[in-house]
Amino acid sequence: MAEFRRAYGAAPWHLLLLLGCFAVTGWIALRLAGEPTAGRMLLWFVGAAIAHDLVLFPAYASVDRALRVTWRRGASPSLLNHLRVPALGVGLLFLVYLPGVLGLGDGTYAAATGMAPRARFGQWLAVSAGLFAASALLYVARRLSRRTR
Known part of the structure; x- marks a missing residue:
């Protein structure tokens, strides 16, 4: 073995x-x-992998590095993590639901669902605010529990 x-x-x-x-x-x-659309699916998959590896990853890694450098000046690392997690969730939601959030792809959405599309930007903002608020409440609760110990 x-x-x-x-x-x-x-x-x-x-x-x-x-x-x-x-x-x-x-x-x-x-x-x-x-599948007749297999070529398009493969193209989208490869394009998404390339876009992530060459554009998105360097962008959010640079932002994270800048935050960590700034954070070393005295703030707690726990607070940084309570900002990172909801930011990741908000970013992923935005990428996954990008056409719906921005109100794009009207013809495709109507053809696929039979319903009229509507922009979901307000809903995305509400979910984003909820994620950050939940993270803030969790951070405050953790800080208060540390004080009582």
């Missing part, structure tokens, strides 16, 4: 899990092979 771990670099269950993931991916690829 130790020799396998040294040769492979991880536990045997890791290899089994990885093979299972490849099997599921292969099954999905076979299911999509006959």
Whole structure:
């Protein structure tokens, strides 16, 4: 077992899990092979991966590094984490629901659902405010519980 771990670099269950993931991916690829829009799906997937790796990741990593550098000047790291988590949630919601938030893709939405599209920017803002408010309440509760101990 130790020799396998040294040769492979991880536990045997890791290899089994990885093979299972490849099997599921292969099954999905076979299911999509006959799909007429498979090329478009692949293009969107590759484009999203490239956009994330070359644009989004450097952008939010730079913002996070700048925040950490500024935060070292005395504020608690816990507060920074209570800002990071809702910001991540808000950003992901924005990316996933971008057309709906900005009111784009009217024809596509109407064709797919049969309903008239409407901009959901206000709802996105409300969810964003809720996430930050919940994080702030949790931060205050944690600080108060530390004081009572």
